[in-house]
Amino acid sequence: MKGKTDKKLEQKNIKPTAMRQLVYEILEKQKKALSLYEIEQQFDNVERSTIFRTLKTFQDNYLIHSIDDGTGAVKYALCDDDCTCKPDDLHIHFLCNKCGQTHCMKDMPVPKMDLAEGFSFENANFVVKGICPNCR
Template structure:
């Protein structure tokens, strides 16, 4: 994605396309895997952690990224599909490779809807499969 395309995308999601947001989003798209705040900090050495965090939050609030807790100890952020509204039907399995530490969205594998006992409301679910990815096999 070019910077121009990213700016357009941010605007379409009602996120003001600052230079920093454009850069953070581009990094997430280009990496092709979920990244943690620490991963991003390494890429943007001179940028305050809080600035990166605020960029991620504004993406999350506007359905541009979704958080993934893959059990590695830090939450990672993955890019959402264009039409994602992060509702139950957009939830999918994430795969964590224990060799390379990459976490990927498996959008072709939706999380099955489970019937909860009466009185419980479904809000979020994490479905993590860990193992070895094709790159490491």
């Protein structure tokens, strides 16, 4: 019988290799978004580039989304099951200025803005920074 992880991967047309299962489970276990480096730390002897490509595959298949929170390292977090990373799926992210953790605020969609004449909207990145509940 196939595991839950395998099903999730196959749902998004990703062949479930050992590596991919592990990376997926690391992301699932965390409530927060993780950087490539942070994921790498969870392994003993795995190549950065392998994880990098695993994340790229995940991203290409809408299993995860990436967040540039301004800390210098891109972070990654699981998408919702039905997410296709379209504008309507966008949500706000919160970076704690103290602990550096980045959280997905999945219940807070990125507000639609009325742009000036001639500007079209394709995508957005909205990161709110402050102090998280754990750090006060």
